[in-house]
Amino acid sequence: MIEDDNRLAQMVGEYLGQSGFAFSHAPDARSGLARLQDAGQPTADMVILDLMLPDMDGLEVCRRVRSMGNDLARVPILMLTAKGDPMDRIVGLELGADDYLPKPFEPRELLARIRAVLRRKGESTGQQAHKVMRFGSLEIDRDARTVVVGGNTCDLTSYQFDLLTTLAERAGRVLTRDQIMEAVRGRELEAFDRSIDVHMGRIRAAIEADPKNPKRIVTVRGVGYVFAKQQD
Numbered sequence: 001m002i003e004d005d006n007r008l009a010q011m012v013g014e015y016l017g018q019s020g021f022a023f024s025h026a027p028d029a030r031s032g033l034a035r036l037q038d039a040g041q042p043t044a045d046m047v048i049l050d051l052m053l054p055d056m057d058g059l060e061v062c063r064r065v066r067s068m069g070n071d072l073a074r075v076p077i078l079m080l081t082a083k084g085d086p087m088d089r090i091v092g093l094e095l096g097a098d099d100y101l102p103k104p105f106e107p108r109e110l111l112a113r114i115r116a117v118l119r120r121k122g123e124s125t126g127q128q129a130h131k132v133m134r135f136g137s138l139e140i141d142r143d144a145r146t147v148v149v150g151g152n153t154c155d156l157t158s159y160q161f162d163l164l165t166t167l168a169e170r171a172g173r174v175l176t177r178d179q180i181m182e183a184v185r186g187r188e189l190e191a192f193d194r195s196i197d198v199h200m201g202r203i204r205a206a207i208e209a210d211p212k213n214p215k216r217i218v219t220v221r222g223v224g225y226v227f228a229k230q231q232d
Contacts, residue, residue, distance in 0.1 A: 002032035098159030
């Protein structure tokens with residue numbers, strides 16, 4: 001957790017510790033980034049990142065983590081944002097955050113979000129995760145959690161990979177935004193929640209030949225999205 005509110009971090013650490021999670025706290029951006037890149041420390045399974053940090057904007061921290069040339073670039077990031085500030089949440093998602101949680105929050109909701117992320121990661125080692133889904137030049141490897149188009153690996157966050165897999169497993173079926181969110185994150189969309197649309201834009205930028213004229217993930221106006229069964 002990268003958070004300058006020490007009392008909040010202590011509360012979160014104690015709560016997660018009671019649930020069996022190992023927890024590490026950094027009070028500012030620079031020490032948090034150093035901790036993530038320290039080869040002598042255990043690799044983080046998830047980062048809880050505060051948007052307002054004393055030495056660096058949380059959005060910049062998110063961007064730097066996503067630009068790291070190793071497995072850290074794919075570590076799930078849950079961003080803590082100020083309540084009622086949707087623009088920061090949208091920008092955070094566009095920079096690669098997987099999820100967000102407005103402050104103040106209930107520790108139980110934070111725990112539920114963390115467990116949902118780890119559960120999705122764990123499912124990649126299950127029986128069905130050994131299958132590689134192929135749609136023309138697009139390959140989705142559940143086991144390796146990689147997406148390849150025309151031989152080139154796509155840069156997707158863990159959450160975006162789960163979104164794409166959710167659609168691909170239901171190819172040809174129109175899914176509403178609520179159905180997608182429920183399948184991936186286990187909760188319904190909040191009013192005016194644009195996170196799904198932001199993530200879809202990033203996924204399209206990675207897998208579509210022309211993101212402005214998508215052929216793989218098609219928008220069904222007034223309903224949601226459909227993943228095309230037949231693709232070039």
